[in-house]
Amino acid sequence: MSDLILFWHRRDLRISDNTGLAAARSHSSKVVGVFCLDPNILERDDIAPARVTYMIGCLQALQKRYAEVGSQLLILHANPMQGIPALAAALKAKAVFWNWDVEPYSQKRDRTVIDALKEKGIQFLDQNWDQILHFPDEIRSGVNQPYTIYTPFWKNWISKPKANLVATLENALCLTEAEKEIAKLNGAIALPTAKDLGFIWDRDLVIVPGEAAALEKLEEFTNSTINEYKEQRNFPAINGTSQLSAALKFGAIGIRTVWQATLEALQNSRSEETESNIRTWQQEIAWREFYQHAMYNFPQLAEGAFRQALKNFPWQTNEEYFQAWCEGKTGYPIVDAAMRQMNELGWMHNRCRMIVASFLTKDLLINPQLGEKYFMQKLIDGDLSANNGGWQWSASSGMDPKPLRIFNPASQAQKFDPEGEYIREWVPQLRSLDTEYLVTGKIPASERDALGYPHPIVDHNLQQRQFKGLYQQQRDFPPLTSGA
Numbered sequence: 333m334s335d336l337i338l339f340w341h342r343r344d345l346r347i348s349d350n351t352g353l354a355a356a357r358s359h360s361s362k363v364v365g366v367f368c369l370d371p372n373i374l375e376r377d378d379i380a381p382a383r384v385t386y387m388i389g390c391l392q393a394l395q396k397r398y399a400e401v402g403s404q405l406l407i408l409h410a411n412p413m414q415g416i417p418a419l420a421a422a423l424k425a426k427a428v429f430w431n432w433d434v435e436p437y438s439q440k441r442d443r444t445v446i447d448a449l450k451e452k453g454i455q456f457l458d459q460n461w462d463q464i465l466h467f468p469d470e471i472r473s474g475v476n477q478p479y480t481i482y483t484p485f486w487k488n489w490i491s492k493p494k495a496n497l498v499a500t501l502e503n504a505l506c507l508t509e510a511e512k513e514i515a516k517l518n519g520a521i522a523l524p525t526a527k528d529l530g531f532i533w534d535r536d537l538v539i540v541p542g543e544a545a546a547l548e549k550l551e552e553f554t555n556s557t558i559n560e561y562k563e564q565r566n567f568p569a570i571n572g573t574s575q576l577s578a579a580l581k582f583g584a585i586g587i588r589t590v591w592q593a594t595l596e597a598l599q600n601s602r603s604e605e606t607e608s609n610i611r612t613w614q615q616e617i618a619w620r621e622f623y624q625h626a627m628y629n630f631p632q633l634a635e636g637a638f639r640q641a642l643k644n645f646p647w648q649t650n651e652e653y654f655q656a657w658c659e660g661k662t663g664y665p666i667v668d669a670a671m672r673q674m675n676e677l678g679w680m681h682n683r684c685r686m687i688v689a690s691f692l693t694k695d696l697l698i699n700p701q702l703g704e705k706y707f708m709q710k711l712i713d714g715d716l717s718a719n720n721g722g723w724q725w726s727a728s729s730g731m732d733p734k735p736l737r738i739f740n741p742a743s744q745a746q747k748f749d750p751e752g753e754y755i756r757e758w759v760p761q762l763r764s765l766d767t768e769y770l771v772t773g774k775i776p777a778s779e780r781d782a783l784g785y786p787h788p789i790v791d792h793n794l795q796q797r798q799f800k801g802l803y804q805q806q807r808d809f810p811p812l813t814s815g816a
Contacts, residue, residue: 389541
């Protein structure tokens with residue numbers, strides 16, 4: 333057996349600030365990377381072409397980085413539960429390292445790989461937490477239980493010191509040419525395109541893939557946009573968010589790198605207002621981690637509602653309504669603008685994600701799991717934990733002390749797209765209309781007909797009352813709270 337270590341990349345498509353890769357390098361200078369194109373994931377029916385295209389771009393960048401530091405990234409197209417142990421054995425690797433994941437499938441897959449490696453007498457190190465700042469067992473309540481409410485989670489989470497950056501491997505790996513050639517001969521393939529894998533995305537990506545692009549985006553955000561983040565993040569017509577969600581989903585950037593950038597921004601802040609903006613973004617990082625901890629501690633979230641009473645909620649089945657929602661043809665301008673943005677770009681502004689999710693569940697009374705799946709079929713940053721957490725929040729089925737929120741599309745548009753800029757961009761047939769019509773949705777029937785824009789498929793006020801009536805019939809709910 334050689335002193336070579338195989339490092340299995342999954343959601344950590346970068347060289348720098350990578351805890352598992354750094355651990356591998358501390359054991360040997362001979363480290364080969366591998367990424368497995370997993371048919372158990374790629375053959376699911378909720379995989380977005382934009383997301384696969386972004387992932388392939390990240391892998392291209394990662395292969396270049398491996399070459400720069402003296403090694404290589406191998407690509408397998410196989411079930412990792414057989415492919416990873418087989419590759420490790422063929423390379424005579426002494427160990428396989430990887431970073432742990434919170435998702436149910438990932439944990440089941442990894443346990444199977446561990447068993448196979450044990451049978452082959454190959455060492456492994458899997459308990460590196462790389463995608464989160466605190467591992468799930470570290471953030472617990474006073475009675476040693478996982479949190480189910482964000483605010484106490486945040487208070488505990490922010491009080492704890494965060495891990496330092498992990499050293500970057502610059503010219504730190506040293507495979508011989510013979511070793512590189514042997515590695516290539518043992519099941520590795522050339523990196524395919526997304527099209528080769530059956531995913532067609534013929535537009536430019538709204539987010540540039542790869543570690544370098546993610547670092548550049550982080551620097552751009554923390555140098556300027558973050559200083560006005562608290563307010564501007566809510567306006568979809570403004571570029572007021574970090575747009576790092578895809579990079580974080582695939583690990584094109586390390587979460588410790590991101591956190592360190594917020595600390596540096598705080599050090600450079602010159603006002604309480606700026607500090608408040610930065611703290612708000614730190615809270616969003618904590619929200620991301622809250623949902624990841626929740627998925628790890630409550631894997632049943634992936635299958636349905638967290639709150640028992642919502643498990644049997646009488647959601648309606650109306651395929652016509654659902655298709656109208658998917659296509660951005662509901663007759664509600666802000667809803668349609670958001671859905672068209674996602675269908676076109678593979679990305680949607682976060683404020684709009686809440687608006688359209690509320691509309692599907694509270695106006696159309698359609699099962700949120702259908703919307704959750706459609707998002708995953710479209711979004712470049714589609715992530716099980718974040719997507720599931722957002723949809724459960726919107727559907728009043730998740731971890732929330734005040735779960736009933738009903739977004740009024742008109743008031744949301746008036747508040748967050750007051751000039752109708754966002755609506756005009758994504759529903760161009762309405763550009764000529766007065767702003768009041770756009771943001772209130774009170775477009776005369778004759779105007780709708782002339783412009784070929786659909787009439788509202790439901791009445792918001794009637795649907796809101798119907799939802800509240802159904803909601804009140806369920807058990808274990810607190811008193812109704814005011815709508816948003």
